[in-house]
Amino acid sequence: MPRPLSASMRGRLVILAGLLVSLWSSGCRESFPTGGMAVTQVPTGIPTAGGAEDLLDLRYPPGSRVVLVQPPFTSGSEQVLSAGLSAAGGPVASADGTRILFAGKAKAGGSWQIYEAQPGGKPARLLTAVAGGAMEPALLAGGELVFCSPVPNAANPWRPEKPAALYRQGPGGRVERLTFGASPAMDPTVLRDGKILFTSVRASSLGEERPRLGLFTINNDGTEFTHFALEDHGAPLVRRPRESLSGTVAFLAAGTNQARPKYAAEGVRMAKPFASRTPLFEFLVERCHSLEEDREGSWLACIDAGASGKPEVRGSSAVYRIPPGSKVLGIPLFDNPEWDEVEAVPLMPKAALMGHLSTLMPEKSTGTILCLNAFFSRPEAANSTAASKIHRIRILAQAGANQLVALGEITPQTDGSFLVTVPAEVPLGFEALDDQDQVIQRLPPSIWVRRGENRSCLGCHEPHNRSPQNIRPIAAGLPPVNLGDLKKASLPVAPEYR
Amino acid sequence: MKQSTFALWFFGCLAVALVAGYGGHAWSVAHVRRWTGRPELGFTTCTHCHVATESLAWSKPRARHPAPAGLAVSPDGKKAYIALDEMNEVVEAELGSRQVTRRLAVPGRPFGLVLDQEGEHLYITCRDADRVVAVDARSFKELESVAVGSAPVAIACAATPEGERLVVANSLSDNLSVLSASPLKELARPQSGREPYAVAIARDGTVAFAANRLAVPENYLAPANSELTLVDPRSGKMLIRGTFASAHLAEGVATVPQRSWAITPLIKVRNLVPITQVANGWVMSCGLAISDHRGNIIQMPLDEAHDYFADPSGIAVDPAGKRAYIASGGSDRLTVVDLDRLAAWLEKASPGARREAIEDLTLSSEYVIARIPTGRNPRQVVISPDSKWVLISERLDDGVLIIDTATLKPAGRIALGDGGSGDPIRRGERVFTDAKYTYQRQFSCRSCHPDGHVDGLSYDFDGDGIGDNLLDNRSLQGVAGTGPFKWIGKNPTLAIQCGIRFARVLMRTDPIPPRELDDLSHFLNSQPPPRWERKQHADLTPQQERGKRIFFATMTTTGKTIPRERQCHTCHRPPLYSNRLSSSVGTKGPHDTTDMFDTPHLLGVAFTAPYLHDGRAKTLEELWTTYQTNDLHGVTSYFNKHQLNDLVEYLKTL
Structure with a gap:
């Protein structure tokens, strides 16, 4: 008959088991393979603005989904990451390229929240439960989540009753507000220096019927609110700023405030952000939906090349890889004719992000x-x-x-x-x-x-x-x-x- | 053993231990109170007073690495000469094969190098031996040497109508040595600014420029200016004392052919502005000072709006005067500046724009044409006479990188050692010199502590409120065993001092990771006080002896007893000259939150001006003239001027 384990041996086994679990959870669990990309697909052939209540309903109508596509990026090879959700979109990847977050809606009429995609075909994990909904996730150096909330109304997102603000969700799900401006803050992205870059209304344009937007930064604790770029000239609408290794911040800019503006790809240089605004590409891009830095200085863009000839109907946007110095758009890297690819995010390790140790004193008012x-x-x-x-x-x-x-x-x-x-x-x-x-x-x-x-x-x-x-x-x-x-x-x- | 016997034995032992412990504690407290004269003190450890310097990290042998210091290239562009100061060696390397071909032992820490115009003689400054050594470049043998000032670090050579001249920067004696090359002889020793660290001579041999690293202390609430000293290399006569306004840490200077310029990389400091942020160069930024031959200086930025190139050091200008190459030791980059573009901007700029140029972080893109990655801690730069190659010393990687000037890409590397990654002190030095730990790589530890020393400035950290507790920067040389740290003695270890606190109030990033922080502590503890070895064997002059008697005096010259707590050596107790306790010496300022300040050690105190916790005392003398209050900082009211001078002279020997 085997001898029962002593108490000390049992303790050791518990510790060993704990170590194994922690090892598994930290490093041995499945992660997304780098080299692929996360893509938002919107059903084709539906009206662009019909019946949308909030901004994300407009961007990602019912049936929209986030998928994983891997080389050689053939149509129909998508692995759905947002399975079970009514609609999903706006994927972002962590700096190491192993995590994918996106905004999703569990059912029609529900609120948009942030989800984390799970590898191996498992259902996405719900990360937020915020009244008013959450959108546009970004990840800080330590893996903490930043998002925008509430999801604004589709009609006029920049002049709402309750402006959207940026929030940070720390360990244990504790949510902390980061921006406190009178106008909305949206489209957060984390720069390599650790600051959060986002879009908001330029101070000179506050109170105007059609506000003009600029780029702003804060520290990861909401301190040091600073105007980063775009001031008195250029297109009033700005979306999806993204930093590149080459020292450029790219963004989408549009000149009108209509329901479906024509966004062009532009950029400013970090070295002189207020005096270096230029088109990002040497060829004309009228309807660019998303822009992300890809390998070797190229850009991954979702562009509506106008194939349908009907801009009011979805169905002609595809993913393009645009190498530096390209003179023409070229052929799509990925295009499923049954879907409209409106966002694409490459999964690859990027430069590590800096952190920032907060100096806040919560006891003060x-x-x-x-x-x-x-x-x-x-x-x-x-x-x-x-x-x-x-x-x-x-x-x-x-x-x-x-x-x-x-x-x-x-x-x-x-x-x-x-x-x-x-x-x-x-x-x-x-x-x-x-x-x-x-x-x-x-x-x-x-x-x-x-x-x-x-x-x-x-x-x-x-x-x-x-x-x-x-x-x-x-x-x-x-x-x-x-x-x-x-x-x-x-x-x-x-x-x-x- | 019976239970009752055991209990008796146990409680007996306990009683003895309690009595002994209580008695020991009571004795030690009484001992401390007796020898400090401070009845309010409680228990303090023995090591506050009883320290053996032999036990300190800086007095122990440490690994030496072939870290390249000065560089020179032969006129035919085939050979490079590299000073390895830690190894007491100078080596010759073939640029073609990238191999070291000959080695020469040069005692006394060879640091700066220059070749004469024909490439026949190599002149070497020996930083610890206070000598310049002449070496025959063909035989690679020492020919002769000559004594110069203290700690010579840089040397320049030029032909003048009066013959070949050498100008040497003596960093610790704050002067220059002007030498004739043949015979090797010191002609003059003109005064310079504080810590001359780089020299260059105009091609026509009419003027030599010496860049000084530190500002001479003035009013601690006014901008600190360092100096560009212009001397005549023929005679050694001082020509002009130019001013680097509110800038310092100039470690390189180069003259520009075709233009009457000397260019000096430097750090523009903003220590008077409360450190509420570091973005936008709020604490410091890097720039180039462009001086004409009359000492008129314009400062231009080297950094960018969101990227910084910390600790600019060596500079080389090509013979055509078209490009300048600047090593940034903190960011591991070589910056290439197009001098024609720079000149064009200067030409069209208004006087006001020129004056404010250094504050505009978007300007450098007008003239910076490349940022080339290098190995760790690039410090010295030299260009081959045919302009084909730029050589950069990668000091903490033990190598010399060779850049092809046509492609601005690396063409090869001269490996001098393995980088020393197994040595925690070397790893710690890498942490110390690397700007990657600060927001946007704005500065490194070295930016305020060049060579572990001081920058001579006071800073206003905002952790305790804006405007409160202005803090003088303290030297890290000889810091081992002198904890606690910080002027209020709050931080018991260097790891705490340099960890989370610095990340929060200064670096504005995540803290230095624990393993790297440990390495950093190793490096800091390994830093000896300046000239420690030499001082141990030096005899005191009669004046210094008199000063020593004053320092250890227990009675005034009139026979009055000096209270124990006001005797110099009570608080500044040898061998570190600190009892590591906080004291009130009557120096509380209007914005200080306490009057209790940590007692600083005095090793190397002669070189650490200014003094007191906020840096208000420009000199040691001012401690007991301008800033003495009711004999609280030692009893000195009985001093006459000779006694004060004697004391100061003694302190300078520590």
Whole structure:
């Protein structure tokens, strides 16, 4: 008769089993083979805008699916990753190319949520359960999920009642809001330096009927909200920014605000993002649906080459690989005539992403803003010559959907610097006033600080990509002016400024 | 044993242990209080005061690596000469075969190299021996040597109407040595800025440029300027002291034929701006200083809006004056600058645009034409006389990379060693010099601690609020055994000091991974105080002896007893000259949150200006003149000026 195991031996076996399980779960589990691509397929022959309630219904009508396609990319070889879902789309891959995330809808009438595709034909795993739905996933350096929520209305996604914001979902499913602007934040992607790049409304365009979009960045904790590219010129609509190894950020840009705009592929160089906007390809692309960096500097694009001749009907978009320096579009890399391929993401290891250790202090309800020189303005900014006449700075906050309040006014130091404590996580704006209380310059509520964040700026309408001069600001030696209590904000704001 | 006997034995032992433990604790506390004169202190470990330097990592033998320092190429472009300072060797290599062909033992840490115009003589600076050695390039044998200033690191050679001249940068004595080549003789030793580190002579031999690495301390709340020293290489006469405004760490300089320029890669610092972010070069960025022969200097950016090229070091300009090649030691890149494009931009730019150019991070794309990847920590650059090849020392990979200037691609590599990956100190040095741990690769540990030393600046970290606790940068040379770290003595180990905290307040990325942090600690602990070996064997002068007596004095010259806690050697206790405890010495500033500051060690204190936790004291003298409060920082009110000078002179020997 075998001897029963001693307690210590049993303990050891438990530890060994635990180690084996952890080894399996960490490294030995199945993953997607690199070399393939994740593709969004939309059924052909259906109207492009009929009956869509929200933005994703418009992009991915019922029956849309996410599939895995592997070389040699033959039509009909797709492996469905979103099996069992009513509709799916918007796949993204992790930096190591082994994870695929996408937005999906379990049933018609349900909400869009983020799913993770499972290898081996298993059903996709639900990652989010967010009221209002979630879309446009991205992955941070540590594997944490970033997404956009709520899913905006299809009619006018950039002027909704409740603007879409970016969220981060950490371990244990804890969801943290990252953006706090007055206008929506969408299309997040994570840059190699760890920042989250996304689209939002340019400050100069806030309040316009048809807002113009720009590219912005935040740290992975929502701090350091910064305008990244696209300012006063070019197409108003921007989608799907993506960084390439060659130092370009590519994106889709369209000139109209219609239901199905014609998106062209454009790019800016990281080295000078505000002054390098150019078409990405040497040939004309009118209807580009997605753009991702592929191997050896080429691009993977889903383009509607106009074969159907009926842009109002889906059915002619396919996946193209476009090598650098191509003069013509070439033939599709993958095209299933029964489907419209609208998004394609290559599965391949990419450069590792940097992380960022948060400096937030959740126990605080305020942040601090240090302006180095309020008299400093970029020459091309409106009223820049009047910047030297600035007498006081009024700080505004968007306390509610239509509630604009003035937190107070402060007088800059003689060197133009000021240091002020402001409420955290509300849209903040600034008005520069002259000695007659006339507004010289204005930034409508569009920026924010997070709890405990120390934020700096060079000046009012500061030049982009500019380093500060090495001067000790007078305000840094003084206690901050406290305007951090939103409840004490009582100064009225004239209706014309709302 | 009966149970009752056992219990008796057990409790007896316990009682003895308790009594002994309590007694030992009480004795040790009394001992500490007695010898520090501070009744508020509790238990502290013995090693706060009782340390043997022999036990410290920096005093132990360490592995030496064939890390390339200075480079030179023969006039026919066939041979390269490479100084291996750690190995006390200079080697000759064939560029064609990429093989080392001859080796020459050169004691005293050979560092800088230059060939004369005919390629017959090789001149070598010996950094630890304070000498310049002349070597016959044909026989590869030493001919003669001459004494120069302290720690010579760089040397340049040029023909002048008065004969061939050599100019040497003496990094620790803050001066230059001007030598005649034949006979090898020092003609003059003009003063330079702080830490001259690179020299170049204009082709016509009328002016030599010396780039100085550190700023001379001034008001700690004003921008720190370093110096470009212009001297006449014929006579050694000082011509002009140019200013690198708010910039420093110049480790290379090259003159440009066809244009009256000298170009110096440097770091533009922004230490006066609170570090609320590092994006947009908020803490520092890299640039080129372009000086004419009258010392007028324009600074141009080398970085890009979202990518940085940290720790620019060596520079070479081709003989036609068309291109400059700059090594970025922190980002492992060689940057190629088109000088015609640069000149064109300068020509059309307004004076205001030129003045502000260094702040515009989008500008470098106007004239940078390539960024070429290199091995680890490229530092020195030299170009062959026929302009075909650029050689770059890959210091922490023990190799020299050869770039084809026609294709701007690597053409080969001279392997000098295996890279030393098995040595934790070498691995730690790689961590120390690599900018990949900071946001957008903006800077490395070395950017603030060149050679593990200081940059002489104070910084405002925002972790404790904007404007509070301005912190002077402390040297890492001799840091082993001096914990805790940070000016308020908060961090018990280097790993804690350099780990999560730095990632959060400075690097703005994920922390350095634990294994690499461990390597980094190995490297930091291996850094000896400057000139330690030499100081151990040096006799004190009479003035220094008098200073020593003051340092260890227990009574004033008038016979009054100095309280124990205010005797210099109580807090600055040998051999590290620190008891590693925090003290209040009356230096709390208006924005400090405490008046208790960590007692810094004094090894190499002569080279670590400025002083005090916020760097407010420019010199050692100022500690007891401008910033002494009620004799709290040692009893010095009885000093006359001679006694103060004696004390300072003694401190400089530590």
